[in-house]
Amino acid sequence: MDPARLVTEIQGVRAAFPDLDFLAPQGVLRVPVDHDGAVRLRLQVPGQTYFHLHAIEVAADDENWRSHASWRSSSAWTGTTGTAAAALFEADGHHDAAFHTELETAPWVEVSFDRPVGIRHVTVHNVTSPNASRARGMQMLVAGADGSWQKVYDGRARVQLLRSVLAQQALYRLHPVSDETADLAAIVVDMGVGAYKRASNALQHLPWITDAERAAVRGAVNHGILGARSLEWTIHGVKRSFRYWSEDEKRNYVGTAVEVAHRLRQLTPHVCFGFGAVLAVVRDGDLIPHDDDLDLIVAFEPHEAATLAQANQRISAFLSSAGYTATGRHLAHRQVARPGQGKKLDVFVGIFEGDTISWYPGTRGSLHRETMFPTSEGPMLGHACPLPRNPLQYLETVYGPGWRNPDPAFRHQWSGAGYEDIAGEQATGQ
Structure with missing residues (x-):
């Protein structure tokens, strides 16, 4: 498989189907209608999904069309501007989703x-x-006074056409076995149409591909499709990675992480940045471009929390009382944010066992109390960030001696092995 050729093929597909870039965050789709007597305009998404949009602009002969327009949806209608119909028609509005169905x-x-x-x-x-990818397959229909519907855009048909085109193009010749190239083409199509989870799972389970080839496919899709959408296919899936964040967004997010860490110190003094967040401060002095979130790690004495489930419960109760949301049922962590502020932090919990401690998915008992606490500090994006007492030793223990070299393919082992007796009653896994 030639990665450069794969990029060329993918870019050719994207050029032939520019309307699919509507599935990007803040994507825009302009549909010619040319209907002289429309009385109804409908947008729908076939298939089990949610549907939400930022806004709709109608170019009509009557400049006052809004004054005699009304709307309805299949279910719930939400938005930061309230339930006024005007939100749907405010393309420059500060709201995110003017509506959001169940x-x-x-x-x-x-x-x-x-x-x-x-x-x-x-x-x-x-x-x-x-x-935004939830709008894949969107259809637009217009009805006249006689009640007959005209389909003016069919996203589902565009996807079917894309699959047909790829079946005839050179993408199928990038690997000598046709069944295998068909698998690869299906993954490219799914990425193009926003079926990110399905494509990620399919690539992970392809039996004939090497890890290096998987990385090459991810890179080709990033260059050919996702980069233009300010998204990146990482080992965590398709995310809006930090390379696409503004400096203000990054500073504010780091500030939130520091704020949550300081707040948690009212619960326990054993709180600091962990995992990739420590790498970001120590190695890069900035958020890691291919990463997409920050991690805090919190430690409890056994008398404070006997299991990871109890530790997570303490985190959730404390932060909820302080005005944060703490969601998830993972063995390792809770996802924390302020309501309405969007991006979450992962807060991982660990329990001291004598002089050792660990945070799943790290190896149990691999870290020592004196390595971790009391904490130190390091600067990043204008903030003093709490770090392990010996951050260099921490990074070598968690990531190995090569931690100074960025490795976008690094993956923690999320098996849960070794933590069974202190897990408690909660879901396991990532």
């Missing part, structure tokens, strides 16, 4: 006009988050 078989939103309107084109603005 999980449904075929969610939709519909705009009705109390008199026929000449519509020339409709521009649809996707939401700002990676959940």
Whole structure:
């Protein structure tokens, strides 16, 4: 498999199907309509999914069309601007999703006009988050006064056409065995149409591909498709990695992590940055470009929490009372944020066992109390970040002697082995 050739093939596909970039965060889709007497405009997504959009712009012959337009949707309607219909038509508004349905078989939103309107084109603005991919397969329909529907855009048909085109192009010749190249083409299609989890799982379980080739495929898709969407296919899946964050976004996020760490010290003094967050401070002095979140690590004495489940419960109760959300049922951590602030932190819990401690997914008992506490500090993006007492020793223990060299393919082992007796009653795994 030639990675450079794969990039070329993927870029060719993207150029032939530019409308699929609508599935990017803040993606825009402009659909010609040219209907002289529209009374209803409907957007729908077939298949079990949620449906949310930022805004819809209607280019109509009547400049006052909004004054006789109303809307309804298949289920819930949410948005930071309230439930006013105006949010749906504010392309430059500060809201994210003007509406957001519940999980449904075929969610939709519909705009009705109390008199026929000449519509020339409709521009649809996707939401700002990676959940923009939920609009894949979106269809747009217009109905006239006689009640008949005209389908003016069919995202599902575009996906089917893309699969057909790839079946005939050189992408299938990138590997000598046709069944295997068909698998690879399906992964590229799924990435192109926003089926990120399915594509990630498929690549991970391809039997004929090496780890180096997996990395090459991820890199080719990043260059050919996802980079233009400000997304990156990492070992964690498709994320808006830090390389696409603004400096203000990064500073604010680091500030939130420091704030949460300081707040947790009211619960226990044993709190600091952990895992990749320590790498970011010590090695890079900035957020790691291919990473997408920050980690805190918290330690409890056995009399404070006998199991990881109890430790997580203490974290959740304490932070909830302080106005944060703490969600998840993972063995290792809770995901913490302030309501409405979006990006979460991972807060990992560990329990002292004499002079040793560990945080899953690290090896149990691999770290010593004197390595970790009392904490030290390091600067990053204008903040004094709490670190392990000996951050260099910590990094070598967790990542090995090569920790100074960035490794986007590094993966922790999430088996849960070795923690069974202190896990407690909660879900295991990542």
